[in-house]
Amino acid sequence: MRIALITPWKVRCGIASYSEALSKTLAEKGVDVYIVRLPRFGRKIQAILGQVVNKIPVSEVDLIHVQHEYGLYNGLDAAFYGGLKRLGKPIVSTMHAVGNLAIDRAIVDVSDRIIVHNEFCKKRFRFKSEVIHHGCKPSETMPKKEAMKRLSIDDRIPLVGYCGFISAYKGLETLIEAVSKIPISALLIGGGWHAEPGTQYIATLNHMTQRLIPHRCKWLDFVPDENLPMAYGAMDVVVYPSVYATESGALLMALSHGKAVIANRLPPFREKEKLGALTTFRGVNSLVKKIRRVLKDEEFRASLEKGARAYAEANAWEKIAEQHLTLYNDLVR
């Protein structure tokens, strides 16, 4: 099996990380993955997306798999898919976000198969799709003491953490406010800018932490993969307060590291809560209560950590790649 995978590549982007993990695992299963690089940043015009289409090694591959998120195509999705259609190869699209009806329809018209990450996305997508979960990479963390030492934080301090890209919809102000109400705790924020370097939002959050939790917040900036075991190792609980999400690679990374996770009560996270992978909150007071409970109740924390590991094992990249392979085989048979 040989596929062309259209995706952002080697950039600070959740979809790029997703594609890299998927490609590696598919390759281990004997699939040749031809990456066709999609520009992640910058002003996109039709001709630039046309150049992406023209670079696809059509004669070398059995199918084309597109990683789709609206922001990547700048409203030129229909034209881009029109170009793909002309190549005459089966097309698979993974929808990393759903809900723009006009664009979704254009993609469905051209794609042979649509992949979404969870039941919420499947329902919201309104067209035929298949759920293949976002993969996880079960990983070990660094021992707490060592991680705290490396971060120069007193290891007696209960540490609440966040690790992921920072954008306005990530709702970090809720987390900062919650931590401000738990005086014994401290906050570790790992993550850099997402689409825009040095956003105003990050500056606002920085100011907020200085005002509400002075000397109790440490910023790590973007955390490279090799430092994730240290960052997660230091955290007693990881919080994902996103105000909107269709899925979260960052949250799954926390689960993959076997962390107790508290997430905002959004449909994709509720699905995971039902599986015992995490717990959810609604509003600042609810978050304060949940953080306090996780920090105090060791049994509760252990059950969340166990649930996180179980979820990560059940959705390990190997299994996710297997499901992709089955789908590809169905399509090209």
Place this chain on the structure above:
Amino acid sequence: MRILILGDRIWGHSAYSKVIFNLSTRLLKEGHKIAHIPMGRALRGGKFSHSGVLIYSSGLDSFGQDVAVEHYLNFKADMIITVKEPWVFSSIHKEAINFVPMAIIDHAPVSASITARLHTAFKVIAVSRFGQKELKRNKIESTYIPHGVSTDIYRPLSEEEKLACRKMFALDPDEFVVGIVAMNRSRKLISRQILGYKRFLELNPDVKSHLFLWTDVQPIRKYDEPSVGISDVGVSLLPEIMELGMGEAIKWPDRKNVAEGIPEWEGDNYIDGWDMVKLYNSFDVNMLCTGGEGAGLPYLEAAACGVISIGTNYAAAPEYIGPGLTVPANDYMVLNAPGTRYYLPDIDGMANALTKVMNSDREKKAKKARKFAERYSWDNIVKRYVNPFLDECEEELFPLYTSKGLKSWRQQI
């Protein structure tokens, strides 16, 4: 690889023109396809080929940004390499193309006007270890590719030829010639270098010497002409030269000779064949004690001709100066629009360095200088730095994951 290079015109005589010419022509030999957009509205006509490099029109923007995407797509480029300080750009870094800026950094701490333009780059090239360190401090990864020199062109001439060079440039055969090769820019601190030379004369009153100032002693732009870029303007040097009583001690060329530059090598014409090789070969020492250098091509060119340099102990100068001498600089000033620090070379330090060079075994130093320059020969730079960089880019632009690992799928096809 299909590479589009944006920068000073390839047929020009500026340092960046030379970088572009040398890189382009060597990369062509390596099998790459190269195109070039000359900046500064240098080409208003249609496409043509220059030494095998496809030249596109310049557009109306001084830095070619208005035509960059159009030419990038037309050429089906894999990347666009820009050879210019990144702070001049207002839009190219916001385009969805594989932008590869040469981050030319002549100051520390590096200006946000530079780093802000690098965050979305496909790759960043640092032309000095100094620049690379500054970028690293700002969490910007970069690949080190230094500027080079054509050691086959820039070379020491024989003693006889050197005397002929001096005669051609109206310099005495028995005098100690201090040369300055620099554009007239405030950053170059030419008036301060003159003070350093003046001090050298005061310390060595019995020495027969001239300062050969290879620059335009008048500003290139008129006073009422709007400027673009970073306000690194030229200055009128004549009033200061005269005020300092240095009119006799300094020689400078006619404006038209430096405005357009002179060729690198004009052949064995020692009557009126002015060129850079003959110019350096007529020097005893090359002086470039500026406020800050991103690289400092004259250091390499002089070294290749067997002439050692003195330079300010700041920015990239110490790396490029090789066996030359650095002059301490403890104070700085801010004199451009982005507000960066340019260091002031110590006046006594310059005088002492010139004295040291004058009293040294210059023949021995010449051999050392030449050896140093050979490390920076363009052939060596391409082999050691550019080729591995492009291989890495190829694999990152066209990755193929197989059970055997990662490679470039385009090379496989």
